[in-house]
Amino acid sequence: GAVVSQHPSRVICKSGTSVKIECRSLDFQATTMFWYRQFPKKSLMLMATSNEGSKATYEQGVEKDKFLINHASLTLSTLTVTSAHPEDSSFYICSAKLNQETQYFGPGTRLLVL
Amino acid sequence: QKEVEQDPGPLSVPEGAIVSLNCTYSNSAFQYFMWYRQYSRKGPELLMYTYSSGNKEDGRFTAQVDKSSKYISLFIRDSQPSDSATYLCAMSVQGAQKLVFGQGTRLTINP
Numbered sequence: 001g002a003v004v005s006q007h008p009s010r011v012i013c014k015s016g017t018s019v020k021i022e023c024r025s026l027d028f029q030a031t032t033m034f035w036y037r038q039f040p041k042k043s044l045m046l047m048a049t050s051n052e053g054s055k056a057t058y059e060q061g062v063e064k065d066k067f068l069i070n071h072a073s074l075t076l077s078t079l080t081v082t083s084a085h086p087e088d089s090s091f092y093i094c095s096a097k098l099n100q101e102t103q104y105f106g107p108g109t110r111l112l113v114l
Numbered sequence: 115q116k117e118v119e120q121d122p123g124p125l126s127v128p129e130g131a132i133v134s135l136n137c138t139y140s141n142s143a144f145q146y147f148m149w150y151r152q153y154s155r156k157g158p159e160l161l162m163y164t165y166s167s168g169n170k171e172d173g174r175f176t177a178q179v180d181k182s183s184k185y186i187s188l189f190i191r192d193s194q195p196s197d198s199a200t201y202l203c204a205m206s207v208q209g210a211q212k213l214v215f216g217q218g219t220r221l222t223i224n225p
Contacts, residue, residue, distance in 0.1 A: 105157035
């Protein structure tokens with residue numbers, strides 16, 4: 001299967017700081033990537049759809065000024081959590097769309113805001 | 115009513131048993147159906163995908179789609195402890211960007 005990487009795998013930061021998470025498709029080009037958030041023992045919650053070269057589309061209730069998404073190339077999308085607060089602590093997962101049938105997920109980034 | 119319903123379990127079965135995981139859905143426009151496996155603290159891994167109705171087999175895994183009943187299944191034969199994970203069904207409409215996920219079923223295979 002196709003490979004998607006995320007960096008960092010885990011990050012701890014102080015409240016008020018910003019954190020950037022990278023998502024890369026390693027062996028295919030992805031014009032569309034997605035960012036999800038997952039709470040313990042819960043399913044995936046889609047935050048936004050990231051399209052290469054254009055603005056991201058955010059789901060209802062997701063603050064676009066807080067969760068900045070950039071998809072500058074066909075293999076890289078970034079999510080920046082700005083002015084992070086403890087309630088932003090979560091497991092963030094990206095996926096990259098290979099074709100209509102398939103999305104491949106990254107390994108996830110665990111964010112802890114102190 | 116959620117678009118996709120999946121029993122969260124937990125489901126616990128002995129090693130070697132046949133496991134049946136299921137999802138129902140309400141949107142008749144769904145045409146692409148996927149099953150993902152997610153180990154604890156990891157990203158989901160694509161197991162199977164099918165288009166429209168029918169069966170698809172890959173090793174110990176069989177995916178079935180019954181569009182008339184709006185019901186999809188994943189069967190795991192000769193289950194192993196390493197199959198213990200959360201299984202998520204997902205589906206999409208032709209031309210859609212997004213996947214719609216079920217809640218996920220937590221499965222434990224006991225040695």
